Amino acid sequence: MFTQIPLEHILLLSAALFTIGILAVITKRHAVVVLMGIELIFNAASLNLVAFSRHDPTLLQGQMFSLFVILVAAAEAAVALAIVLRVYQHFKTANLNQITSKEV
């Protein structure tokens, strides 16, 4: 049988991924990289849900939550990339700092 992975180690991995996502969201200027950071944050949250779901006697509530998280993340990515493409067509750049400082 498998040796159990300690729960704290999974939570620490999830915290590290969450931190990397926050770092990407704050420091990057290109809009697509900010979206990649947001995807990383979603993944960290859903890793937590699956980690606790391992100890659920009915076994499935956390996994169902993480399935819905993945689904909402997919919808969010589609709409956000469509918005990024429109913004790029309008401003001719995807750099967030230049977008806020330019006249419409």
Next chain:
Amino acid sequence: MLFYIFAAVAVLSGAYMVLTRNLLYAGFSLLLTLLSIAAIYVLLFADFVAVTQLMVYVGGVLVLILFGIMLSSRVHDKSVMSENTNVGWGISISLLTLIGLSYTIWQAGFSSLPWIQQADTNVLGGQKSTVHLIGIKLMTDFVLPFEIASLLLLIALMGAAYIATDKEKV
């Protein structure tokens, strides 16, 4: 032991995604992170979630992100590179977040909670996979979120197609 290898791969490629300035390298290191997270899902007895992660993230979202990189930057000049901003604030905020989260996890002692210690053995209960149970759950307990999710996906599809079309030319 396999868990720590995949965790190291996930964290290292995530860090490379932040550190590199080439957008395509960032996209492919995000691919590596998502793949190792899917492997960790398998190790956590969540096979259906792992396959969904592979199909939706690696097959869908990452291809969309690569499309976004290709369409929103001119590859010939230097704009496939992305500059950094707010580096000091970003590093300090994320370090504080990491320290706070680690301290909270270490102090909370989740492993000594009673409901976790009771359910800690015989996790899968003799069954081989979670697909059967997830199917039953989706059609009984979670049928309302399931239907709302399908509606959400339809709205997101229509909205994305409407936003991305060029309105002057149509």
